[in-house]
Amino acid sequence: MKLNNSSTPEKGWSLDERDPQVIASLMPYWEWLYRHYFRVKTDGWHHIPSQGPMLLVGSHNGGLASPDTAMMMYDWFRRFGTQRLTYGLMHPNAWAVNPSLARLAEQTGAVRAHPKMAIAALEREASVLVYPGGAQDVFRPYHDRHKIELAGRKGFIKLALRQEVPIIPAISVGSHETLFVIGDCYEQAKQLNEWGIMPWIHNVDPQVFPIYLGLPWGLAFGPLPNIPLPIPIYTRICPPIVFERYGRKAANDHAYVNACYNLIVTKMQQELDQLVSDAKDNNPF
Structure with a gap:
């Protein structure tokens, strides 16, 4: 499927760029990183249905590297194979900032984070992975590393209600310790940008402007790419969350969408709290 009129797919608008051979x-x-660098421990994969569309909702961790995402992808492919359709919604800025890396991501299943793409994938009976918290989540401060941050974004709730698919949370511990986010100075950076003192790179508003300690920069300012430290990562696929009502009417009910969103955040936080406890019991850090 291509959602543009050209014969050349562009910037995440195609479901057909996914290439199982590239994934393989x-x-x-990924296996080396999984087994030797991050020493991943994982559980809960029995919660993934054997077939049918679903919405996997994750919490981003660890800066732009977000190593838990890659490790969950590896787990998915080694368990279900490269042929089973799964797509990940990726911010449009990725194509503007790093076209080559975005192209590789497309070949592993990344598509533009747009409702049309998510709906098209679900209608193909595919699984769709979404990280609603985005930049605010992936660069949240270190002291919030064990906090679910979905940034108040509720589009994924409306999507699940309209398409009548279950939501399956995907959480992790450890990935947000592969760098140390001190804080965010976005408002100050935005003011400097408006004054013309500090233009945005590629004219892309980063939405956050973190200060962090990490490789290779030492002390970094802004959403720079990072090399994650070799911290053990624990991932967990949580039980599916099913709502009482589905359909367009439910998706258009503002109060009901808010209630569903609050339920998701509460459930994910409970699961994350338990995973933090389990991880400390297995390998304190």
Whole structure:
């Protein structure tokens, strides 16, 4: 499926760029990171249905590297194979900032974070992975590393209600310790940008402007790419969350959408709190 009129797919508007051969070629590298660098421990994969569309909702961690995302992708492919359709919604800024990396991400299943793409994927009976918290989540301060941050974004709730698909939370511990986010100075950076003192790179508003300690920069200012530290990562796929009502009427009910959103945040936080406890019991850090 291509949602543009050209014969050349562009910037995440195609479901057909996903390439199982490219995914298979990356598996050995992911496996090394999984087994030797991050020493991943995982559970809960029995909660994934054997077939049918679903919405996997994750919490982003660890800066732009977000290593838990790659490790969950590796787990998915090694358990279900490269042919089972799964797509991840990716922010449009990725194509503007790093086209080459965005192209590789497309080949592993990334598509533009737009309702049309998510709906098209679900109608193909595919699984769709979404991280609603976005930049605010992936660069949340270190002291909030064990806090679910979905940034108040409720589009994924409306999507699940309209398409009548279950939401399956995907959480992790450890990934947000692969760098140390001190704080965010976005408002100050935005003011400097408005004054013309500090233009945005590629004219893309980053939405956050973190200060963090990490490799390779030491002390970094702004959403710079990072090399994650080799911290153990624990991932968990949580039980599906099913709502009482579905359909367009439910998706258009503002109060009901808010209630569903609050339920998701509460459930995910409970699961994360338990995972933090389990991780400390297994390997204190």
